[in-house]
Amino acid sequence: MIIVKNLHKSFGKHAVIQGISMNIPSSEICCLLGPSGSGKTTLLRLMIGAIAADKGSVQFDDVTMPNLALLHDIGFMPQNDALYDDLSAEDNLRFFGGLQQMKKAQLKTRITDVLALVELTAHRKKHVRDFSGGMKKRLSLAASILHSPKVLFLDEPTVGIDPVLKRSIWNQFQELKRAGTTIIVSTHVMDEVTECDKAALLYNGRLIAYDTVQTLLASTKSGKVEELFIMANEQEGAAL
């Protein structure tokens, strides 16, 4: 269980996250949904401890973040590919696995497994600079799940990806969930909400709704999650 308590974060005078609280159960896919600038990436980075909150806390079970030891259990896939172009796919994975202090034999097996999972086995010796955008995205995912993390944070993992690959990536997320991984994924693509168990709707740094996807969709007239953002926009306009 991930417990987010009253998180606040400002950059200068701009309040990016305003009092967000939520509980994310284990072995579920939870999406942070919202338009660009709503605070999804900042919330994600606050949750993994990459940046410090001005107020509030994040707990993984009973451990408060940031915690160095807990990083063994966390996988993170940033928005950009975050890979070394001058290294081969295998060398990239070997490096990130090494940083996770994986044993040599275990690392070797896992590299083979994750490359097979993201369908890059044939390209393992190829330099990343020769990869297409989609291949880089898949390798980036492989790097984030290499050490079999208990919690996986994915920042806009399907941006700029063709529909076929997008389907394949979501299938992989479902596979990881079945294996017991908790997945927190940020996205601005409203349709992707149906892939998740729970959704946190962010608007201007505030949590406007957080519930199971079925409940959220049932609360709308159109059955589309966009409606909740339109309502939030209207309420904000009225308040001004």
Place this chain on the structure above:
Amino acid sequence: MMHLAKRVIKQTLNDKRSVMMILVAPLLILTLVYFLLGDSNYKPTVGIEKGALPEPLVTALNDQHITVKELSAADMDEPKDYLKNHEAVDAIFSMNGTSVAITLFESSTKGAKAMTEIQNALADVNPAAKLDISYVYGDSDQTLFDSLGYVFLALFSFFLIFIISGMALVRERSGGTLERLLMTPIKRSEVILGYTLGYSVFAIAQAILIVLYSVYVLDLSSAGHIGWIFVTMLLLAIVAVSFGAMISVFARSELQVVQLIPFTIIPQVFFSGLIPLDLIPYHLGNLCYIMPIFYGAAAIKGIMVYGDGFADIWPYLAGLLGFLAVLFIINMQAMKKFRRL
């Protein structure tokens, strides 16, 4: 830490341009500097009035490494105009009774060389005026490359490693790999040490190559043990990695690292020994103590020119170690910007 160091080595080796910059570029520039500052064997041309100088002096002038050109009395009336219209002539030499006049085309090394040869000729005809010059270190046959070569050893070991490591660290940030690697249980100190260790391997290779090439191919003389030159260059290069890491915190792109060079590197060049520090007015020479290249260049000068050993150069090495400690603390603090732990 070792994983990071290994990755830095592997990644740099896979980038042929970086390897060329670290290992080939310094040799190329050193060779160029060798020819630019070395003995060019230039033979200046000196104009004299035909029949106006005593015969022994004309003979003495002809015995020097100059080309003597005899000019008419009309040309000698306006020597400046003559030189303006005849650029191949470097100086005009004339005598009026016992007074000597030399007119030069411009203040340059060519003019200075012409003047030296005229002085030698005058000393030949009047041995009493001959100056007996001797040096504590070096001799009169030394070229500018012999006198200043050590500066370039220090500059290369600092500048090239600084550029490579600074750029790589900025790329690490802009590409998101820094954030990704900081989401692993690696400690901030291990990140800094891993980087330093990785680039130190190239610093060692570069130092060995530069020193051996300078001493055995370009014949740059070293009065002291070249082992101490390796040590100094290596230490200076390690400071360069830390300096690059610090600069990369203030730069968002590789272009910004380049934009910071006029503020960070170029001032250091002036305090590296190219200009004697006590000639700099308003005690500005003391600024050298805040510049790492000064410590490296001063130690290398001590070894190569004065034949110094560890007992003499240790304060400079201690200075570099001091920089390393300060930069390590700064970088540790700066890395908090990317991860608190």
